[in-house]
Amino acid sequence: MKILAVCGFGVGSSMVLKMSLDKVIKEFGLKATVENTDLSTAKATMADVYFTSHELLPELKASVKAPVYPIKKYMDTSEIKAQ
Numbered sequence: 659m660k661i662l663a664v665c666g667f668g669v670g671s672s673m674v675l676k677m678s679l680d681k682v683i684k685e686f687g688l689k690a691t692v693e694n695t696d697l698s699t700a701k702a703t704m705a706d707v708y709f710t711s712h713e714l715l716p717e718l719k720a721s722v723k724a725p726v727y728p729i730k731k732y733m734d735t736s737e738i739k740a741q
Contacts, residue, residue: 659691662703664710664718668696675709675732682738709738 669730672694687691701721727741
């Protein structure tokens with residue numbers, strides 16, 4: 659499974675989100691790779707699921723076929739688990 663953590667520039671907040679996603683994946687014992695990236699690259703990259711901010715949700719959701727989940731608090735693993 660390929661998961662993308664997406665933010666505007668693919669550097670800061672997507673890296674924080676990636677680290678939280680990695681924790682959840684490890685906790686659930688899933689086999690998945692998580693990459694952080696910017697919005698433009700994410701729109702052109704195939705993944706099984708995308709996580710991003712509420713602000714970027716409409717644009718990303720319109721550009722990809724896989725599920726896109728908005729996350730408000732990137733360090734809150736319980737919010738990620740709820741998705």
